[in-house]
Amino acid sequence: MPHPLRIGLAGLGNVGAGVVRLLADNADLVARRADRPVVVTAVSARDRNRNRNLDLAPYAWVDDATELAGRDDVDVVVELIGGSDGPALTLARRSIDAGKALVTANKAMLAHHGLDLAARAEARGTALRYEAAVAGGIPIIKALGEGMAANRIDRVYGLLNGTCNYILTRMESERLAFATVLAEAQAAGFAEADPSFDIDGIDTAHKLAILAALAFGSRIDFGSVATQGIRAIELADLDQAAALGFRIKLVGLAENLDGTLFQRVHPALVPLDHPLAAASGALNAVAAEGDFVGRLFFQGRGAGEGPTASAVVADLVDIARGVTTHPFGMPVAALTALPTADPASRRGRYYLRLTVADRPGVLAELTAALRDHGVSIESLVQRGQSASGDAMVVMITHVSAEVAVLASLAQMQGSDAVTGAPVMMHILDF
Ligand SMILES: NC(=O)C1=CN([C@@H]2O[C@H](COP(=O)(O)OP(=O)(O)OC[C@H]3O[C@@H](n4cnc5c(N)ncnc54)[C@H](O)[C@@H]3O)[C@@H](O)[C@H]2O)C=CC1
Numbered sequence: 001m002p003h004p005l006r007i008g009l010a011g012l013g014n015v016g017a018g019v020v021r022l023l024a025d026n027a028d029l030v031a032r033r034a035d036r037p038v039v040v041t042a043v044s045a046r047d048r049n050r051n052r053n054l055d056l057a058p059y060a061w062v063d064d065a066t067e068l069a070g071r072d073d074v075d076v077v078v079e080l081i082g083g084s085d086g087p088a089l090t091l092a093r094r095s096i097d098a099g100k101a102l103v104t105a106n107k108a109m110l111a112h113h114g115l116d117l118a119a120r121a122e123a124r125g126t127a128l129r130y131e132a133a134v135a136g137g138i139p140i141i142k143a144l145g146e147g148m149a150a151n152r153i154d155r156v157y158g159l160l161n162g163t164c165n166y167i168l169t170r171m172e173s174e175r176l177a178f179a180t181v182l183a184e185a186q187a188a189g190f191a192e193a194d195p196s197f198d199i200d201g202i203d204t205a206h207k208l209a210i211l212a213a214l215a216f217g218s219r220i221d222f223g224s225v226a227t228q229g230i231r232a233i234e235l236a237d238l239d240q241a242a243a244l245g246f247r248i249k250l251v252g253l254a255e256n257l258d259g260t261l262f263q264r265v266h267p268a269l270v271p272l273d274h275p276l277a278a279a280s281g282a283l284n285a286v287a288a289e290g291d292f293v294g295r296l297f298f299q300g301r302g303a304g305e306g307p308t309a310s311a312v313v314a315d316l317v318d319i320a321r322g323v324t325t326h327p328f329g330m331p332v333a334a335l336t337a338l339p340t341a342d343p344a345s346r347r348g349r350y351y352l353r354l355t356v357a358d359r360p361g362v363l364a365e366l367t368a369a370l371r372d373h374g375v376s377i378e379s380l381v382q383r384g385q386s387a388s389g390d391a392m393v394v395m396i397t398h399v400s401a402e403v404a405v406l407a408s409l410a411q412m413q414g415s416d417a418v419t420g421a422p423v424m425m426h427i428l429d430f
C-alpha cells in the first residue's frame with residue numbers, strides 16, 4: 001500500500017468533526033479512490049475537552065493550530081477554524097509557505113486573501129483547495145474550474161447561503177418569525193459563528209466574489225460586491241410575491257458586462273417556474289452560463305456537517321491522487337482586474353411595496369412619481385387598512401432603468417402619504 005496522506009486538522013466544530021467522522025466511516029472507500037489511505041494525524045481546536053462524540057485519542061493534540069504547519073507528520077493542513085484573518089490566515093500562510101497543501105472551507109478568508117494564498121501556493125508548487133467554501137457539498141468549484149474550462153462564462157448566480165434560504169422557506173411555509181427560524185438554522189449547524197454574516201448577505205458576497213473570479217478569470221474583488229441581506233423582508237412580502245407568482249430568495253449574481261464586473265447580493269423575486277425557486281430549506285443552487293455549454297444548474301446541500309465534510313474530503317482525495325490545478329482556474333498572473341460595472345446601467349423589472357396613508361389621491365401620487373421618471377407599471381395591488389389605518393400598495397414595474405425606479409422611490413418618499421420605508425426588490429428574469 002502506498003504511504004498515507006497525513007492530515008493536520010485545525011477546527012473541530014460542525015465541519016471539522018464531520019471530516020473526522022467521514023474519514024472514519026468511509027475510510028476504505030476513500031483509500032481506494034485516493035489509491036492510498038487518508039488519515040488524520042494531528043488535530044487542534046480551542047477546547048480539547050468539549051464533548052464532540054469523537055474519539056480523539058488516535059490523534060496528536062496541538063494547542064496552537066499554527067504549529068500544524070511545521071509538523072513532520074502532516075502533509076496537508078485542513079483549516080476549519082473560520083474568520084478572514086487571525087489564526088486561520090496565519091495557519092494558511094505558514095502551511096503553504098512550508099510547502100504543505102491547504103484545504104479550507106473558509107470563504108471569508110478566501111474572499112479577502114484568496115489571491116495572496118493562491119500566489120503563495122503557486123510559488124511553492126503546492127495545492128490550495130476550497131470546494132467546501134462555496135455551496136458546501138455542490139462541486140461548483142470543480143465545475144467552474146474544470147468542467148466548464150472550455151467556455152466563456154459571462155454570468156453566474158444562485159442561492160449561496162443555506163441559512164437565508166432556510167429562513168425564507170420556513171417563514172413562507174410555516175409562517176414563523178424571523179428570529180425563531182434563525183435559531184433553528186443555528187442549531188442545525190448552518191449559520192456562521194456570527195449569523196449577521198448570513199442574514200446581511202456578507203457570506204453570500206464572499207462566495208460570489210470567489211465564483212466570479214473562477215467564472216470570469218478575473219481577480220477576486222470582494223470590495224465591489226453590492227450587498228443587501230434579508231432583514232427587511234416581511235411575511236407581507238413573501239405573501240405578495242407568492243400571489244404574483246414569485247418566491248423571494250437571497251440571490252448572488254455576478255456578470256461580466258462587456259469587460260466590467262457586476263456583483264450583487266440582494267433579495268430577489270424568482271418566478272415560481274425557475275429552478276432556483278424550487279431550491280428550498282437549506283439547499284443551495286447555482287446557475288452558470290457558458291457560451292458553448294449553455295446554462296448549467298447545480299442544486300444540493302450547501303451547509304451543515306455532512307455536505308461540507310463531503311467537499312473537504314473530495315479535495316483531499318484529489319490531493320492524494322496528485323492532482324494539481326491552479327486554485328482560481330489559471331495562474332494568478334493571468335487573472336484580469338475588471339473594472340466595476342455601473343449598477344445604474346442595469347435594467348429590469350422591480351417589485352415595490354409601500355405603506356401609505358389610506359386616503360384619496362395617494363395612488364395618483366405614487367403613479368405620478370413613476371410616470372415622472374418614465375417607469376410604467378405592469379401590475380398594482382392595494383391591500384386594505386392595517387391596524388394603524390395605513391394601506392399597503394404593491395407594484396411590479398415593466399422593464400425599466402434601475403436609476404429611474406430609484407428616483408421614483410425617492411420622490412414617493414418625499415410625500416407625507418408614504419408612512420413607512422418602501423421595499424424595492426429585483427425580479428430575476430433570466
Ligand atoms: N457550518 C457550515 O455549514 C459551513 C461552514 N463553513 C466554514 O467552515 C469553517 C468552520 O465552520 P464551522 O465548523 O461551522 O465552525 P464552528 O464554530 O462550529 O467550529 C470552529 C472550530 O474552530 C475551533 N477554533 C476556533 N479558534 C481556534 C484557534 N485559534 N485554533 C484552533 N481551533 C480554533 C473551534 O474550537 C471549533 O472547533 C468556517 O470557515 C465556516 O465559514 C463552510 C461551509 C459550510
Ligand SMILES: N[C@@H](CC=O)C(=O)O
Binds near residue numbers: 190198302303304
Ligand atoms: N453559513 C453558511 C454555511 C455554509 O457556507 C450558510 O448558511 O450557507
Ligand code: NA
Binds near residue numbers: 137
Ligand atoms: Na462546493
